[in-house]
Amino acid sequence: MLYWPVSPMGFPNRPQHMPSQGADPPQAGQPGTLVYTGIATIRGAAGFRMPVYESPSAEGAAIGYLVVGGYVPHFIATDDHAWLQVTLHNGNQGWIRNDPAHVTVWMPEPAKVRVCIDPGHGGPEDTGAAASGLVEKDVNFDIAYWKLRPLLLADKRIDRVWYTRNGDYDVSLRYRWDLANASGPALFLSVHQNGNPDPNMRGTETYYKCGTEGTPSINAMSKRAACLTQLALRDQINRWGSPTCPWVDQGVICRLVSETDRRSYYYVLQNTNFPAILAECLYLTNPGDAACLKSDRFRQFLAEGLYKGITDTLFTAAPGDTCSFRTLYGL
Numbered sequence: 357m358l359y360w361p362v363s364p365m366g367f368p369n370r371p372q373h374m375p376s377q378g379a380d381p382p383q384a385g386q387p388g389t390l391v392y393t394g395i396a397t398i399r400g401a402a403g404f405r406m407p408v409y410e411s412p413s414a415e416g417a418a419i420g421y422l423v424v425g426g427y428v429p430h431f432i433a434t435d436d437h438a439w440l441q442v443t444l445h446n447g448n449q450g451w452i453r454n455d456p457a458h459v460t461v462w463m464p465e466p467a468k469v470r471v472c473i474d475p476g477h478g479g480p481e482d483t484g485a486a487a488s489g490l491v492e493k494d495v496n497f498d499i500a501y502w503k504l505r506p507l508l509l510a511d512k513r514i515d516r517v518w519y520t521r522n523g524d525y526d527v528s529l530r531y532r533w534d535l536a537n538a539s540g541p542a543l544f545l546s547v548h549q550n551g552n553p554d555p556n557m558r559g560t561e562t563y564y565k566c567g568t569e570g571t572p573s574i575n576a577m578s579k580r581a582a583c584l585t586q587l588a589l590r591d592q593i594n595r596w597g598s599p600t601c602p603w604v605d606q607g608v609i610c611r612l613v614s615e616t617d618r619r620s621y622y623y624v625l626q627n628t629n630f631p632a633i634l635a636e637c638l639y640l641t642n643p644g645d646a647a648c649l650k651s652d653r654f655r656q657f658l659a660e661g662l663y664k665g666i667t668d669t670l671f672t673a674a675p676g677d678t679c680s681f682r683t684l685y686g687l
């Protein structure tokens with residue numbers, strides 16, 4: 357029997373879960389892409405000119421200059437804020453070093469994003485799959501809460517991290533998606549482990565919101581998020597490199613209620629109105645997969661994979677179109 361520390365809180369602290377009031381912060385750039393904008397003014401002695409480079413590097417020749425007193429009304433900063441992408445008067449784009457001796461930057465808080473994580477199942481009634489001495493709700497919670505949460509909280513690009521449960525208690529599906537919708541996340545991730553009567557079934561699959569209830573753009577963002585998460589889990593399982601639980605790709609799946617009722621099959625995907633995915637990390641019912649899941653360090657590997665899937669989705673332009681996609685109907 358495995359032991360995981362469980363939050364002393366028996367019930368969700370609902371007031372703590374309530375979203376802040378007021379309008380959402382403005383979102384800049386492409387959906388799901390974090391962009392910093394602001395005003396930069398050039399300072400220095402008379403005659404100083406700030407070189408503008410073609411890329412965020414001082415290696416090449418300057419392609420232009422900004423003079424003292426000149427300013428750029430809009431820039432995009434690199435993640436570390438070391439370089440600012442600016443547009444010159446002639447319309448060319450280039451980069452200046454964000455040198456505090458010569459650049460004054462006024463930058464409002466970046467448009468931050470919220471994520472909502474749903475550790476699947478919970479409580480005495482809803483344990484999820486149970487096999488090989490593992491109980492799904494506990495594995496899900498350990499990965500999604502104890503291991504993934506610190507990674508998300510430490511990421512300054514993420515404003516808030518919401519959880520549908522923060523302990524081992526029952527949470528209705530209705531509450532899960534009510535909470536998710538109230539939190540208005542850029543991405544919703546439900547974390548599960550799979551089970552099957554056939555112990556040979558194993559591997560990883562990620563489901564995404566894809567049904568007629570979703571808008572085309574939310575469905576497309578969900579599909580991309582699912583693929584990037586699947587690829588990140590693949591990389592982590594390959595990095596773990598154990599023949600006990602080799603990487604087995606069960607695909608990135610659009611699961612619909614039926615061929616005629618083409619809404620998303622999973623309630624948490626169907627009733628959430630933003631990009632939403634559900635990861636089935638591995639099969640508890642497969643002895644090899646289960647053996648790996650019993651390792652604390654392996655569960656940390658999975659959490660890091662989920663973290664990479666989330667952040668690749670939200671903060672990179674990775675296309676997420678190279679997965680083996682398939683469609684399932686009903687059970």
Ligand SMILES: [Zn+2]
Pocket residue numbers: 476477484485492548549
């Ligand atoms: Zn489950």
